[in-house]
Amino acid sequence: MDLKDIGEFGFIKRFANKFDSFIKEEELGIGDDCAVIPINESDNYVITTDLLNEDIHFLKDKISPEELGYKSLAVNLSDLAAMGAEPKFSFLSIGIPSHISVEYLDAFMSGFYALSEKYKMPLMGGDTTKSSDKLIINVAVIGQCKKAEMHLRSMAKEGDLICVTGFLGDSAGGLNVILNDVELNPENKILVQKHHVPEPRINEGIWLGKQKSVHAMMDISDGISSDLMHILDASGKSAFIHMDKLPITESLRKVAAENNWNPVELASSGGEDYELLFTIDANDIDRLKKEYKACFLEDISVIGEIKEGQTGISWFKKGENISNNKDGFNHFTKS
């Protein structure tokens, strides 16, 4: 059988539940942004790991080693942010082909350090090995959070509003610029920068974690059309999403128009935004938006609602449900 027939999640399902009986009360295994292990009555450690392979997750000639070092840690910290956790420790495994120079590695470590320094997060260990031809990077991180402030994917409730931090699609637009060798200009450079140097929403995650009205939370790594499904699956709910409410930057709209790309497609299913996706009690949205803006000088966007019913997303455009409109729908979902 071919892995592409069952996909990453199909493969994980084949073995994950065999380990269930080894997992103790208050521990959480496969299935959320991080695994959870208790420290004491009030606090948990949360742990996540991400593997970045050359030519799959990055093109070595397109991203600088400093950016790659920064991003390798950032994509992991984004998972800690989704748990409302404070970054504590990192571990780096690196497989190095013979053509990589020490200067390249120094620059990589300098990018890794730059993000570590922001959170005074020590690199505690790892593994340095040879690799036959491609650069291989695996980072694991441990964060700490209050048990009462954890917002799992399973916590969405009927009537919740679905919100995101920041803007969606810039990173996917940047990837398009890279893959299509579009000539760089000030506008599309911003998108490439967003793709290469994502900023994990650590402080925003900790702040949102403390809000009792916030229910489910996760980070956006594959695009909301795919990531939201994990919340719906885990919570046993469905959702309405309003395409015209997806937060899209002027830069992305402009670059997309120039290149005949669909910005809504990039925003809904492009991936690598590393923004936070969360659901919140509708009664508290006005206060939350106001206080979030006072703290972070940015808006939160409400993009839809959690509904009862079979897991799935109904897509709306100008108030009209177009989920079953193949012509309209195919424009913004992955084929």
Next chain:
Amino acid sequence: MDLKDIGEFGFIKRFANKFDSFIKEEELGIGDDCAVIPINESDNYVITTDLLNEDIHFLKDKISPEELGYKSLAVNLSDLAAMGAEPKFSFLSIGIPSHISVEYLDAFMSGFYALSEKYKMPLMGGDTTKSSDKLIINVAVIGQCKKAEMHLRSMAKEGDLICVTGFLGDSAGGLNVILNDVELNPENKILVQKHHVPEPRINEGIWLGKQKSVHAMMDISDGISSDLMHILDASGKSAFIHMDKLPITESLRKVAAENNWNPVELASSGGEDYELLFTIDANDIDRLKKEYKACFLEDISVIGEIKEGQTGISWFKKGENISNNKDGFNHFTKS
């Protein structure tokens, strides 16, 4: 600059101390078998990670997927054993090239599960990704141990005896069998099996951890001629090693003789033994050997002594120091 000019440890030295100021009291970062983070007044979590790359750490056609799954976890558990820790949680990142079938992955996971089950150790998370052409495996594990029962590399004392569990060199002999395409027979099959399915010394590590007379401890992954140097470096000591006291199986002696290999060289610098190397107060060795044998039905071997003086190993053969005898010495150290 080329990485091979400075080596793995030279590279690590270039960045490791930048993170020192972020490490808090009672935490331990890069430099021992595991990183250490405190849980409470009495206990620590210890954490380690190992990256296994196809064609560097294993040849996919020579090791079965079950064996590879088992070994990927075993080499990590061996580091927990060196800390006297109980295995608690594992994380698996796997980079999968398109030619790997789901059946191969199922078999890999079945081997991984077989060892997990022995310690009721749940797989708590990880990352499943594509890889362009080679199979990539990164495992991270967390163990738990009593603070009072941890034996760091820095704890060796002058006059300590240097001991090892089990036998040395079988795994290196097995690797030789594989690399030289030696026809398999019952004797050399045992060596190949030791190379492909190492058994981490978890229970032995926990038992040795509880012995107050045991000082420094680590696992043998690169061979004692290299691994012991880490203890000597960390403790600021030197050592005498008696080559004729290295524990070598009859199987290895026989296969080595048949193939004109030097069994002492394989035992001292072959690597991948995953036995425990430790130092102990000489006054307690008789009791320890006796009680260890009563528990594990195996011997502990005393192979040398810790001395004062500049870090380094003096090698003895039949009581004679041959460290400076180039002819004798080159036979059993890496060039």
